[in-house]
Amino acid sequence: MERYPNLKESDPEIYDLIQHESEYESTTLKMIASESYASYSVLEACGSMLTDKYAEGYPGSRYYEGNEFVDQVENLAIERAKLLFGAEHANVQPYSGSPANHAVYRALLKTGDKVMGMPVPSGGHLTHGWRVNFSGIDYEQVPYGPNPVTGRFDMNVIRETAKRERPRMIWVGATAYPHKIEYKDFAEIANEIDAYLVADIAHINALIIAGVHPDPVPCCDVVTSTSHKMLRGPRAGFLLSTVEDRFQAKYHLDSKFNLAKRLDRAVFPGLQGGPHLHIIAGMAVAFKEALTDDFKNYGVQIVKNAKALADSLLGKGWRLAGGGTDTHLLILDFRNEKFTGKDAAIALAKSGIIANFNMVPGDFRSPFITSGVRLGTPSLTAMGMKEQDMELVANWIDRVCKNINNIDQHTKNIRQEISEFCSKFKIPGIRE
Ligand SMILES: *Cc1c(COP(=O)(O)O)cnc(C)c1O
Numbered sequence: 001m002e003r004y005p006n007l008k009e010s011d012p013e014i015y016d017l018i019q020h021e022s023e024y025e026s027t028t029l030k031m032i033a034s035e036s037y038a039s040y041s042v043l044e045a046c047g048s049m050l051t052d053k054y055a056e057g058y059p060g061s062r063y064y065e066g067n068e069f070v071d072q073v074e075n076l077a078i079e080r081a082k083l084l085f086g087a088e089h090a091n092v093q094p095y096s097g098s099p100a101n102h103a104v105y106r107a108l109l110k111t112g113d114k115v116m117g118m119p120v121p122s123g124g125h126l127t128h129g130w131r132v133n134f135s136g137i138d139y140e141q142v143p144y145g146p147n148p149v150t151g152r153f154d155m156n157v158i159r160e161t162a163k164r165e166r167p168r169m170i171w172v173g174a175t176a177y178p179h180k181i182e183y184k185d186f187a188e189i190a191n192e193i194d195a196y197l198v199a200d201i202a203h204i205n206a207l208i209i210a211g212v213h214p215d216p217v218p219c220c221d222v223v224t225s226t227s228h229k230m231l232r233g234p235r236a237g238f239l240l241s242t243v244e245d246r247f248q249a250k251y252h253l254d255s256k257f258n259l260a261k262r263l264d265r266a267v268f269p270g271l272q273g274g275p276h277l278h279i280i281a282g283m284a285v286a287f288k289e290a291l292t293d294d295f296k297n298y299g300v301q302i303v304k305n306a307k308a309l310a311d312s313l314l315g316k317g318w319r320l321a322g323g324g325t326d327t328h329l330l331i332l333d334f335r336n337e338k339f340t341g342k343d344a345a346i347a348l349a350k351s352g353i354i355a356n357f358n359m360v361p362g363d364f365r366s367p368f369i370t371s372g373v374r375l376g377t378p379s380l381t382a383m384g385m386k387e388q389d390m391e392l393v394a395n396w397i398d399r400v401c402k403n404i405n406n407i408d409q410h411t412k413n414i415r416q417e418i419s420e421f422c423s424k425f426k427i428p429g430i431r432e
Pocket of ligand 1: 097
């Protein structure tokens, strides 16, 4: 079936570029850990005429008339989010993950307050207090990160830092941490110092839904997430929280507004104007898909695939940060090699394996070249790949890294093999 017939006619330049990207993604292994594939249904909702709609406010209290149907769209997205994660409150209006996190700062803190979070080189997100981001400019980051030797969180060190610095809020969440995060341990620390605990599950939401990763909802004040990445929804963010604020009395907060209300007000009118109803519709569709057993199986398989890939690479003598994975991602550790993470990422991409270079714990190279490559399995899992397929993927990665000094002699063959391999799988949103 011809996709986008109108676009093809009216704007062939953009149409062709979309076709090229789609061809590229169909013939390469997409191993960017933060990507996966949205379904046709999600794409259709996002491409609908709801894109024109203005509905500032929240369902039932808008600043515009004519919202009978979009109120129902947003309510469905909210109810499905609450059901999916077992949360008391949900806000589905943040334009993306970063604005969702921004709203949390505005709701819970005053400018200049201390926030505990991981710096970007340790695997944190920009919005967790990194210096070039609003969060590091307007708030004071108290940094923590995995132990440089073990690659894992050392809760005693984190507790000492928290007790010494007494941040008002603690971020727990990462972009490049290959192990499970024990939210309960962080909650204990947050309780000891009366800090808000906020989990950022952008990278791992599907693993939580599938029950293969600890659940932050029961022990965190707020949980933030993207609806894209492994959740396979539209590019947007959402917030989950309790309704009441457990520090309402202690911090003498305005009794008119509980936690849910303060988060909502921080999103609109605090930071944003009109909600993107076409995207919220796509989010509702993605949440419905995520409530199915198929989706849970996908979440389980993501981890099985990552483990199979890790075992295969370890078996070939490669080193992994933290020794392996129990999530969706692994980080090849090239500190002992002459080539850098960047060299490897470029060689892999030429050969048809798309990934990113990444710092490893204890890295001595600069963040612009690094000693690591981060590999994720969500996209390959969405295509239907299983453990035995990961062995083939590991073979290609091994061949690229072993031949990195004369990689140009090998890329043509490897790319061809990978392209043929990919053609055996469906790709959601691209090819049935
Ligand atoms: C991706 C990500 C975000 C931000 O999402 P954007 O939609 O890119 O703004 C926030 N936190 C974490 C941990 C992420 O991985």
